[in-house]
Amino acid sequence: MTDQLLVDTDGAVGWITFNNPAKHNALSVAMWRALPEALDRLEADPAIRVIVLKGAGKKAFVSGADISEFATERASEAAVAAYDELAEGATHRLRNADRPTIAMIQGYCMGGGLGLAIACDLRIAGAGATFAIPAARLGVGYRIGSLQLLTDLVGPAFAKEILITARRFSAAEAERIGLVNQAVPDDSLDETIERYCAGIAANAPLSMRASKRMIAELARGGAEGVDSMLCEELVTACFTSADYTEGRTAFMEKRAPKFTGR
Numbered sequence: 708m709t710d711q712l713l714v715d716t717d718g719a720v721g722w723i724t725f726n727n728p729a730k731h732n733a734l735s736v737a738m739w740r741a742l743p744e745a746l747d748r749l750e751a752d753p754a755i756r757v758i759v760l761k762g763a764g765k766k767a768f769v770s771g772a773d774i775s776e777f778a779t780e781r782a783s784e785a786a787v788a789a790y791d792e793l794a795e796g797a798t799h800r801l802r803n804a805d806r807p808t809i810a811m812i813q814g815y816c817m818g819g820g821l822g823l824a825i826a827c828d829l830r831i832a833g834a835g836a837t838f839a840i841p842a843a844r845l846g847v848g849y850r851i852g853s854l855q856l857l858t859d860l861v862g863p864a865f866a867k868e869i870l871i872t873a874r875r876f877s878a879a880e881a882e883r884i885g886l887v888n889q890a891v892p893d894d895s896l897d898e899t900i901e902r903y904c905a906g907i908a909a910n911a912p913l914s915m916r917a918s919k920r921m922i923a924e925l926a927r928g929g930a931e932g933v934d935s936m937l938c939e940e941l942v943t944a945c946f947t948s949a950d951y952t953e954g955r956t957a958f959m960e961k962r963a964p965k966f967t968g969r
Contacts, residue, residue, distance in 0.1 A: 721749035731770035769820025
């Protein structure tokens with residue numbers, strides 16, 4: 708781990724903080740390496756029901772890659788390949804997190820930072836947030852996996868606009884094109900995240916896990932290309948769980964269910 712990536716817990720919520728405020732939380736190699744371990748640590752705790760990613764301070768979620776490292780970490784073809792493998796591995800781990808994930812976005816959310824936000828299940832932004840992928844201004848090429856996630860989220864037309872123009876999008880624009888789930892006043896962001904986390908934490912973990920995995924299957928290959936056996940196993944696990952019994956019982960007794968993830 709590194710002090711540039713902080714891990715904390717608060718009840719059912721796990722927090723991962725990108726902690727490089729002097730550089731607007733620009734992603735260092737150390738951060739990329741630490742992210743999968745941070746997710747492993749939080750998912751090893753059965754009390755954690757949802758994971759929130761945020762940036763330190765108020766000025767940025769993540770402003771992109773730490774360009775000051777490019778001369779050493781991305782100076783040759785081999786170095787670029789190694790860096791990309793590291794970043795893709797961390798992004799893949801986040802995308803396939805066992806718990807629901809939320810990107811809490813304020814300030815700059817750019818480049819690799821936007822890629823991380825897209826890899827989360829939900830993106831909630833403050834109204835002052837700014838989004839961009841400036842690859843075309845840096846001569847950077849984006850790997851197909853990252854482009855697939857972006858295109859799946861906003862569609863081909865807006866994906867092209869984001870990448871070809873390399874311009875900055877406001878939070879209101881990001882909400883309009885589906886880049887974020889919700890844009891809220893900056894002073895309401897903490898309250899909104901708290902409300903989302905409380906709602907998710909109260910839901911059945913097996914049901915949420917099944918939904919995440921099956922939606923991922925659909926995104927990969929459409930209804931005809933999914934692993935139907937895996938999907939059936941996920942649904943069966945829900946219907947044979949103690950949580951299913953608890954959900955039915957709580958509904959009949961007109962009380963809030965207490966799910967255990969079993």
